[in-house]
Amino acid sequence: LLILMFVFVYNCNVCLVFPATHSLQYVYSGSSGIPNLPEFMTVGLVDGEPFTYYDSNIRREVPRQEWMAKAVYAAYWDQQTQISMNTEPVFKNNIEIAKMRFNQTGGIHTVQWMYGCEWDDEIGVTGAVHQYGYDGSDFIALDFRTMTYVAPVMQAIPTKQKWDSNRAELENIKSYFTQECIDWLKKYVSYGKCTLERTVRPEVSLLQKDPSSPVTCHATGFFPKGIVVTWFNMGKTADLTTGQKSIIDTLHRMGKPQKFIAKEAGCSQSAVSKHINGKSSGRTKCGRRRCTSRKDDRGLQRIIKQRRFKNLADGLEMGYNCRVPQVKPLLNLSQCRKHLNWAKEKKDWTVGQWSKVLFSNESKVCLSFGNQGPRVWRKTGEEQNPSCLRSSVKYPQSVMI
Structure with a gap:
């Protein structure tokens, strides 16, 4: 009876979150002294899913996903196999160097190298990793903010000094993680x-x-790995913690998008939206907080008035609307009669002669919506403002009345 009552009172709601962030990682492992285990192995992962594999026993790079096997040619596997085979002796040498630095002789030892990159569909590159481990502990890692290596153990200091001094190689590494790695990631994601x-x-x-x-x-049993778990009490969402509210307020003041805030706060995007809108009196819209001051707005208004056709999205927040400008009549009725009489007198002209005449569209209806020209920023009631109108001909100053 207690269990039945509990089910009616509480509910655990799970929502799948599509991974806007994709990742590409490679893990290289070298070992010694472990029986029945390949001395060298590599595995490639896209969004945490293994898609390529190599070890020193099979000595061949092979696909781990059906979509990967179908997407690339045999030459790709030959190339990747050669890369892994060339890296294999390097790891054996690294184990021997590490054993000397740690003053070790025999036993079981491992060296691991993990590198990869992340890409967000909205904000671009979000992270990269390039680090080594020895016997299950961190050995050395690259700090991408300073482009210098971090050595958590004293045995890694000689490696840090050597690698930090090679600025050309650091530039190559930076270029790889910000360009080539991202290109491969996008390609693999499109394949699978x-x-x-x-x-x-x-x-x-x-x-x-x-x-x-x-x-x-x-x-x-869920996929993808990103999910949002929300507790409900009698149909109401559980309250945000004080820490979550603080994170939301801080990132909202910084102008971060709600999707990013929800990820950092560890809650749903709807919870972020409700918290932000509930705290903003009279605010009905979701999204980023406005970052311009009243002084900035006045400056933007002056810019818009000077250049009505400027593409300035901030004008919407100051009461300006982007509209197709109305056509400014160029000719009055008397001038139209004169033009008509002039045209009748030239009714025997050839096509070549008429092609040199500029025609003015003086109709009061819009006959074509295909090419309306640039938009104009204006407020309500400014439809006939001379600065908000466009001419009925391309070069009105050249028309002779």
């Missing part, structure tokens, strides 16, 4: 789009040992 962006609904269960113990929401 159907698999990588598939959705598998999670299996959710609520667990409680006894009525006084905490309740656990257990979600398994």
Whole structure:
């Protein structure tokens, strides 16, 4: 009976979040003294899913995903196999160097190298990793902010000094992670789009040992890995913690998008939106907070009035609307009669002679919506403002009346 009552009161809602951020990682592992295990292995991962594999026993780079096997030619696997085979002796040498620095002789030892990059569909490159480990502990890693290596152990200091002094190689590494790695990531994601962006609904269960113990929401079997788990109490979303509210307020003041804020705060995007809009009196719109001051707005208004055809999106927030400008009549009725009489007198002209005449569209209806020219920024009631009108001919100053 207690369990039945609990199910009616509480609900655990799980929402799948499509990975706007994609990642490409490679893990190289070299080992010694481990029986029945290849001395050298590599694995490539896209969004955490292994898609390539190599080891010193099979001595061949092979696909781990069906979509990867179908997407590339045999020459690709030959090239990757050669790269892995060339790297294999380097790792064996690295193990021997590490053993000397740590004053070791025999035993089981491992060297690992992990590198990769991340790409967000909205904000671009979001991160990269380039680090080495020895016997399961961090050995050396590249800090991409300063483009210098960090040595957490004294045995790695000689390597840090050597690699930091090679500025040309550091530039090559930076170029790889910001360009080439991203290009490969996008290519692999396009190859496995159907698999990588598939959705598998999670299996959710609520667990409680006894009525006084905490309740656990257990979600398994879901894909992709990014999910949002929300507790509901009598149909209402559980409140944000003080820490989450602080993160949301800070990032909102910085003008960060709500999707980014939700990821950093560890909550849903709707929770971020409700928190922001609930705290802003009279504010009904979602999205980023305005970052311009009243002084900035006055300056923007002056710019718009001087150049009505300027493409300035901030004008919308100051009451200006982007509209197709109305046509300014060029000729009055008397001038139109004179032009008509002039045209009748020239009715025997050839096509070549008429092609040199500029025609003015004096109709009061818009006959074509295909090419309306540039837009104009104006407020309500400024439709006939001379600065908000456009001429009915391309070069009105050349028309002779």
